[in-house]
Amino acid sequence: MFDIFQGGFGTILLLGIVGFGLVAIAGFAAVNDKSNDPMSKLKEQVQVADTAKPAKPNASLRRKQSNGLKVLEKYAKFLEPEDAKELSAAQQRMIQAGYYGKHAVRDFQALQFILAVGLLLLSLLVVFVIAPDNFESTPMRAAAIIIPMLIGYYGPRKWIDGRVEARKEEILSGFPDALDMLLICVEAGQSLDQSIQRVATEMKNTYPALSEEFTTVGEQVKAGRERSEVLKDLAKRCDISDITSFTTVMIQAATYGTSITDALRVFAAEMRDKRIMRAEEKANILPTKMTLGTMMFTVPPLLIILIGPSIVGIVTELNSSNISGM
Incomplete structure (x- = not known):
């Protein structure tokens, strides 16, 4: 019987028996030691948190906050x-x-x-x-x-x-760029709702007002509202003819089943042309606005330069004639 413990096999068997005994002892100690129980530690933490939680101060704090919010409700x-x-x-x-x-x-x-x-x-x-x-x-x-x-x-x-x-001007200035980005996103395979959210994220730094409006549209669509109603609300909030035309085009494209990509492409090109026309209009109005300033700051000095010497000469001659007559 003792021949079994001789050689390498006996050594391995002996080490296995000793390891099993150590594991059993450690498991028995862990079972009896409640301080190592994760559930007991969790219960102790919950009890400590409950005892340390000030119920009345929190209630008073909430009461103060509600009173602060209801100051103007009266x-x-x-x-x-x-x-x-x-x-x-x-x-x-x-x-x-x-x-x-x-x-x-x-x-x-x-x-x-x-x-x-x-x-x-x-x-x-x-x-x-x-x-x-x-x-x-x-x-x-x-x-x-x-x-x-x-x-x-x-x-x-x-x-x-x-x-x-100022918000209307900002929205109007950034709308053509937003349409171009929206067209790129739709052509890349994204849905219209995803494209609107992406454009809102990309234009957050350059045109924050337009980004807020597009973000509102995306959040309302996420909440489950109809896209047509959300777009109508967008046109009502902005109160800009270009935004109203955009919402009308999108609603009609969704109603009649036409391609949104084609509608966006045509509408984006139209918005770019309108932006160029607005820039040309401002450039044409600029000389008219500068006419008054030019007359105020150019004509008086010119008159002084041209007429001043003659006036000085006339006054000198009159003075000399008066002196000679005396």
Whole structure:
């Protein structure tokens, strides 16, 4: 029997028995040691997190945040138009300016009210407390009080109008390039929705306004809305004839089953031609705009150079004749 443990085979068998015993001992120790149990460690961590979690402070924090968000809700009837059409038009105007928030109209009206009242109080303080001697007459006082208030009320409106026009100009400038990229993506085999998302990503740095509009289109299509409705909303938000024509072409191509690639190719070429025509129009208007400046800064010096010596000579002769006559 002991001959089995002689030689190489016996050594291997002995090492196997010893290793098996060590593994069994380690497994028995691991089973009895609850500190090495992963589930027990996980339960301990959960218990520690539950005991360390401050329930009341978090609730108060959420309460403070909700109160902060509802500060202007008390005055929503005063700040927002009650008529649904007026409210929709105001929301559309804010969206065209690039403000997509749910309460953008209310925040804008609150800003107008705060600026008007603040500048009114500041003008009253200046007129009656800080420098009353500089405003002795009643018309000056009335102008000094009313003008800042009007600036505070109508200034944000002018800002919104300027931002709307700037966004329209940016969208109009970048639209031909966007159509070219859209045509390339569609010809490469991508769908129209994928192409719109790709164009939105590529034009994020050069034309951010157009990129925002295309991103909105892509997200709405992802959410499950009909593409035709999304494109109609795009035309309504932008309020640009070229965008409206684009949406009409895309909707008609999808309705009648015509090729989107051919429609995009023709429409992109038309948009490039229109951009060249706009550039030529601006170049043709430039001399007319420069005429007034040229007359103001060129004609007076020219008259001085041509007529000045004659006037000086006439004055000299008259003075000399007067002296000789005396």
